[in-house]
Amino acid sequence: MVPALERRVVAVTDTSADDSAPSGSSPARPGRWQGLVRTRPELVVAATGGLLMLLTSGRYGYHRDELYFLEAGRHLAWGYPDQPPLVPAAARLMSLLLPDSPMTLRLPSTLIAATVVALSGAMARRLGAAPAGQVLAAVTTGICGFVLGMGHLLSTSTFDLIGWTLLTYLLLRLLQGGGARLWLYAGVVAGITLQANVLVGFLLAGFVAGVLVAGPRTLLRSPWPWIAAVLALLVGLPYLVWQGAHGWPQLDVARGIARGDSGSSASRVAFLPLLLLEVGPWLVPVWLFGLVRLGRDRVLRCFAVAFVLLLVVFVLTGGKPYYLAGLFPLLFAAGAQPFLDRVGRPWVVAAVLVLSTPALVFTLPLLPVSAVDPVIAVNYDAGETIGWPRFTRQVADAYAGLPPGTAIVTSNYGQAGAIDRYGGPLGLPSAYSGHNGYAAWGHPPGKTPALVIGEDPALLADSCTDLRTLGRISSPSDVDNDENGTVLRWCVPARSWRELWPSFTHLG
Structure with a gap:
């Protein structure tokens, strides 16, 4: 590592460090794409996607899980056998604001999806992308099947998606020399996410493993990461205590998922093909460029290692493909500008995006009920919102x-x-x-x-x-x-x- 860059990494203990200037990146570059859009274009993309989700969120009806969340919200507790308390509490709140409205119940998910899209564009900017690269990062994130599906329904995975995305954004800033207070933010985000979905623990473990394998190991020599870990545990402690007091039923649920008991379970053989399908097959080049770009960066390589490690872990343990959803906003952010630089032709980029639009049909309730069976063959959850x-x-x-x-x-x-x-x-x-x-x-x-x-x-x-x-x-x-x-x-x-x-x- 060059001395100047190492000083930036060590500076995570210095709260006066400049959080705004990106490192481990190339500066935004002018060129043929520069005049396409103006500053903060990801916000426009995020608002457009959010509006589409809002306008379609009331079609078909409640998902079976949402009906369960509504009833769980009437039995508020610090935990349930299959989930932490945050989503039932959110369902209770939204039902109090406007009862019997799927659109209102799903409003948090709509806002979460729009925020994830904006964060992907923001991460692309921090990684040196020009405005067009920021737009591409936001658009590819917005038409990713994971983001569309989780943005349409209220679910524990939706809150997991925003938690992972916020954490990767904060960790990216820390790797680029951000101040110690970012560790405190990361600890709070991790703890709150734990109150919605326990999978955030895998992200944190994967990131630590990535740092140990690929560096920069100086990141973990500071006390701040460990203070953040303690803070996360404190915020998530009520749910952990509840699980312990009830014999850890969440582990039984996880074993059932691994056996294929869940309607959306995937076999180990089908895991990778389903992952590629659910993200969007035409978007594979963009996020693969991102994975390679991160893997070549000495400071950011830990993200690439974490992704590969978690992919292996979830395949071996019988997890679901969407467990990795929260890392794709970062992969799209990292890959957008390299994809533009390598492809260099606007028509190719346009073709990739147009060919990816069927994801809208397979994730959002756009078709009449009489024509929805082909969608259900790909997206099990669509059928569970009907009838x-x-x-x-x-x-x-x-x-x-x-x-x-x-x-x-x-x-x-x-x-x-x-x-x-x-x-x-x-x-x-x-x-x-x-x-x-x-x-x-x-x-x-x-x-x-x-x-x-x-x-x-x-x-x-x-x-x-x-x-x-x-x-x-x-x-x-x-x-x-x-x-x-x-x-x-x-x-x-x-x-x-x-x-x-x-x-x-x-x-x-």
Whole structure:
């Protein structure tokens, strides 16, 4: 490392260091692209993308996870078996502001996606990109399938995306000689992100491993990174204490994901192809340029090492491709200007972007419901936003012919959340479910007969003295989602629900 650059890295302990001047980068360069846009163009791109998401966020309906978050928000706690408390709390807040509005519920996600796009452009500028490079970084981030999908729905991964992006932005500034206060910001961001999604721990571990492998190791000789780590743990401590007190159920959820129990799980063989598909196949050259650019920079090489290490870890542990989503804004930022410099032809750049626009169709609710099955084949989550009011009406039709006081037991939290959200005006009671957080919110009293939705027939055969099929759910336009064809059954329990409930409880 050249002495001047090493002094910049060591300067992380100096709070008076200049945070604005980029190092480990080339200065913004004039040229054919220079006059394309003006200062801070990433904000225009971010605002445009945010507006598109806002205008489409109310179509189709709630996702099954969002219905669960709404109910979890009515049972506020420091933790749940499958997630930290931040997203249910956000769902509770948004439902108080404007109840029964998917658009309002998703407003935090829309703002997060727009902020991530702006941060990618800002990182490109810090890495020496000209205005056109900043625009390309923002646009490629904005049409990345991960960002579009997470920006459309309220989810724990959405908050993880902004947490990872903010952390990489702060760590980039620190590597470029930023002051010690940036470590404090990083600690707070990491702690808050931990209250939404535990995957942020992988980013921090990956970054430390990258620094140990590729340098600059002087970064870790300062006390500030360790102070930041302690601060992050303190902010995230309530959730960690809750998990410890309940036997770490999050680990059971992770094992279920690795087994393929989740609807969006990916096999180890399919991990990399799905990653390329979900980011956007035409965008591969841009972020690969970024990975190479980071790998060639002695100061920033730790980011490239961290990406490769985390890719290997998530493949080996059976993770999902989107676990890496938070590193792509940095990769696009690093690769935008090298891509422009190497390609040099505006029509090629335009072609890459135009060919990437189908990501909008596969992530946002742009098609009519009758034409959405091809989208569901690529994007499982699209199907889980369709048909919940119809589902609840069909449950209500079956329930109307049953004795008064019959309970409703569902096989998953989406079904239970839909009944709790839409069932009241149709005369339905609150639902019970043994799935994840719902399991702790109660079970039917005594030996109350129940309308059971979608449970394992073998389990019901062992649990019910009287078991009859009442009908099946049909989705709008026969959409191929998880609930289409779900069986409704009448069950008279053989024993009290208190005794049966452990058999109905499951995580995943």
